[in-house]
Amino acid sequence: MGQKKQRLEAKRGQSQPGTAEMTTEEPPRGLPATLGPQRSIYFSGPQSCPARLGSGFFDQPAVPLAQALLGQVLVRRLADGMELRGRIVETEAYLGPEDAAAHSRGGRLTMRNRGMFMKPGTLYVYLIYGIYFCMNISSQGAGACVLLRALEPLEGLEAMRQLRGTLRRGTASRALKDRELCSGPSKLCQALAIDKSFDQRDLAGDEAVWLEHGPLGSSRLAVVAAARVGVGSAGEWAQKPLRFYFRGSPWVSVVDRTAEQDARA
């Protein structure tokens, strides 16, 4: 008794954002922090294959990994050889047993969340609401990981549109805007055809999914730190600024205006 009420009240309180902080220098005012897919700087670069991120990249705690993942490029090679690419613009850090919002809270280790406890760079993909998948990357620290929340689609947009269209429930009559392709943890899984079969795969060694270095300019974009989304029942942990995204990016799933204002102050 009373637990549900407590949860509801915790959810109401969730609208208070976490404190924000700036982790990189600020871009010129008035300019978008990112470019549209047609004008992406990736399209003007050399076609040679950029270096794939190795296991050493993932071997860092969840917070710095969540920040370091911003700007990196997630690549998905489909069965027919087509490659889909998206730049990571939003992440969330889950810190492990101490983190009341993490599936590994209290040191819970189950068949489902085993990937969270595997070596850094291991994928943890789980089904949520019986319909959608979410994709995490394990980090340094047992039970710690980073949730990928949004991508800027760079390559293979038509395939992404098809994957999103066919996988959406209900009538897929309305055409999707580009910014709707990957602006959410389950949307990006749909767009990149990532499902439970990717659980526990190694990002540093898999043939169908990997990460590549993003353009150097990415590290110059302003990063917002805000409260995580959808973890209202996690008490004080719900308020901690463990969500990171590029300020001004149109590809982000949820914008936290208050956190952005705090960061400017």
Place this chain on the structure above:
DNA sequence: GACCCGATTGTCT
């Protein structure tokens, strides 16, 4: 074995 719930999304009002 039963029951409850969710790191979401899309639609409707």
Place this chain on the structure above:
DNA sequence: GACAATCGGGTCA
């Protein structure tokens, strides 16, 4: 902003 969809995983008896 409210609400439904949908089912696997976790918890408890």
